[in-house]
Amino acid sequence: xxxxIIGAGAMGGTLGAYLIRAGCDVLLxxxxxxxxxxIEGTGLxxxxxxxxxxxxxxxxxxxxxxxxxxxxxxxxLLAVKAPYTAAALxxxxxxxxxxxxxxxxxxxxNERVIAKRIGAARTVGAFINYAADYLSPGRIMYGAPGxxxxxxxxxxxxxxxxxxxxxxxxxxxxxxxVTDNIWGYLWGKTIYGSMLMATALVDEKTADVLGSREDxxxxxxxxxxxxxxxxxxxVRIEGFDGFDPAPMRFAxxxxxxxxxxxxxxxxxxSRKSLKTKTGVWRDLAVRHRRTEVDAHLGTVVExxxxxxxxxxxxxxxxxxxxxxxxxxxxxSRANLDELRRANAEFYPDHTAxx
Numbered sequence: 001x002x003x004x005i006i007g008a009g010a011m012g013g014t015l016g017a018y019l020i021r022a023g024c025d026v027l028l029x030x031x032x033x034x035x036x037x038x039i040e041g042t043g044l045x046x047x048x049x050x051x052x053x054x055x056x057x058x059x060x061x062x063x064x065x066x067x068x069x070x071x072x073x074x075x076x077l078l079a080v081k082a083p084y085t086a087a088a089l090x091x092x093x094x095x096x097x098x099x100x101x102x103x104x105x106x107x108x109x110n111e112r113v114i115a116k117r118i119g120a121a122r123t124v125g126a127f128i129n130y131a132a133d134y135l136s137p138g139r140i141m142y143g144a145p146g147x148x149x150x151x152x153x154x155x156x157x158x159x160x161x162x163x164x165x166x167x168x169x170x171x172x173x174x175x176x177x178v179t180d181n182i183w184g185y186l187w188g189k190t191i192y193g194s195m196l197m198a199t200a201l202v203d204e205k206t207a208d209v210l211g212s213r214e215d216x217x218x219x220x221x222x223x224x225x226x227x228x229x230x231x232x233x234x235v236r237i238e239g240f241d242g243f244d245p246a247p248m249r250f251a252x253x254x255x256x257x258x259x260x261x262x263x264x265x266x267x268x269x270s271r272k273s274l275k276t277k278t279g280v281w282r283d284l285a286v287r288h289r290r291t292e293v294d295a296h297l298g299t300v301v302e303x304x305x306x307x308x309x310x311x312x313x314x315x316x317x318x319x320x321x322x323x324x325x326x327x328x329x330x331x332s333r334a335n336l337d338e339l340r341r342a343n344a345e346f347y348p349d350h351t352a353x354x
Contacts, residue, residue: 072097
């Protein structure tokens with residue numbers, strides 16, 4: 001199986017480096033010319049939880065057609081930020097053959113965008129939860145291993161997803177596996193992702209916010225809104241890496257003991273990772289660029305709207321992150337305090353443990 005990785009940053013670069021080290025046929029594609037030059041020159045260096053450097057083939061997007069020289073793409077691993085999913089597909093689609101397929105190595109529900117462009121039959125879902133950060137051209141920090149699931153969008157177990165999982169297990173993560181419920185995992189992580197977005201409102205470690213008892217109600221209710229949409233979509237949500245999304249579901253009475261357990265477990269996992277803050281925090285504080293909030297939570301809000309559901313707390317969170325993106329506010333505890341006040345307004349019966 002030949003791999004073409006579109007987006008050789010944190011997630012794509014990490015997996016690509018391990019695949020190259022294992023002897024797989026890998027072509028890394030990235031729009032950052034300095035990053036491409038570094039990979040082609042001194043190599044791609046993985047640091048942190050593992051340390052090694054590989055020499056790999058890397059090209060910019062515009063050079064991809066000439067590099068392929070008429071050979072159709074095989075397995076395309078799409079690892080760009082969610083807002084760029086549609087744009088990243090455009091130069092790829094003309095290079096695909098009858099057996100080509102795209103795997104989303106992204107957060108969110110981007111499989112919906114990919115399937116709309118190339119068809120569900122050519123789209124493979126992937127849930128990834130390993131931690132990594134792009135450091136500089138040719139350097140990626142691998143923070144910690146995590147869950148990795150692959151699945152067809154219709155739930156079938158096919159030879160291609162079994163082959164993919166086998167390759168990932170052999171080269172990178174021995175926990176990689178096939179699932180017949182990839183949407184359950186994607187929604188499960190989106191539920192968790194709503195809470196992670198909130199941790200980026202402050203300049204604090206993710207684990208510290210998840211572990212804060214005073215922040216638990218607002219985190220749980222952000223997640224509860226997303227669970228409500230997943231339920232309306234008929235999705236059987238799945239947990240991962242110690243996180244159980246089911247207790248976040250709105251109920252009377254609310255099971256705060258189960259909520260505390262779910263968040264305690266995730267905080268404990270986060271404390272073991274070398275990546276101490278989220279990619280959203282990094283986009284805001286380090287890279288000074290727009291985040292994925294619209295592509296992630298904005299998509300959920302829109303799906304909820306089609307189901308007649310409102311997500312007022314997530315909408316307030318989106319607005320706060322937009323303020324940070326535009327420089328109208330700075331990272332501080334005041335942002336999370338404001339979200340907590342909104343939580344008390346929207347959900348007066350779900351603001352504190354009994």
